[in-house]
Amino acid sequence: MAKSSEVILAWPEQSREAAQLVIFRYGESDEVTPTQLTWHHRGPWKRIIATRTFFRHNFPAPHIDSVCSVIDYKVPIEKVSDLAAFDGSVVVERTAGEVSARCHDEQANFLALNLMHDIVTERRTVEDARHYYAKEFADYRRKKPAPYMQKLNFEPGNGGSGDPDVRILTDADLERAKQEAQEGQNGEQGGG
Secondary structure (H helix, E strand, C coil): CCCHHHHHHHCCHHHHHHHHHHHHHHCCCCEECCCEEEEEEECCEEEEEEEEEEEEECCCCCEEEEEEEEEECCCCHHHHHHHHHHCCCEEEECCCCEEEEEECCHHHHHHHHHHHHHHHCCCCCHHHHHHHHHHHHHHHHCCCCCHHHCCCCCCCECCCCCCCCCCCCCHHHHHHHHHHHHHHHHHHHHCC
């Protein structure tokens, strides 16, 4: 298997630099493809994914997003829209029971996920969280204290946070649909 540090040599500079930060911190990845590196259960993360593809992101200032940090976390349905309004790089996977942040580095992902938690627990509004994000992002660059960028300030889930949703079609509904499809096919064949 190819080594992470070798694969990223063919990546664009922006995503290569971001992936290199993860390699420095957590070592070679557990999975390697030409376009993606994946680490499992490193630090507080369920998964870390560094990708060759990167996305331009202007919040709070122009940068690139190419490193995704994933945690187990159950987000109430009524909070999902708030999180989308907060930061487009925070993604809720309701069925899987996961939340991820995609940014350039682990520190920015800590910041985004800590503020996600503040929004879900109603400690902050979306607007307040966006302002705090900008302030701490700038403070980090000023070499001032940035407590939301140091670690997760809450305990993420440990599995069991998935939401399989609610069934609305019964077995009888599905069987009826199957029969209707067969009857429709038979009618088309016999109608010439």
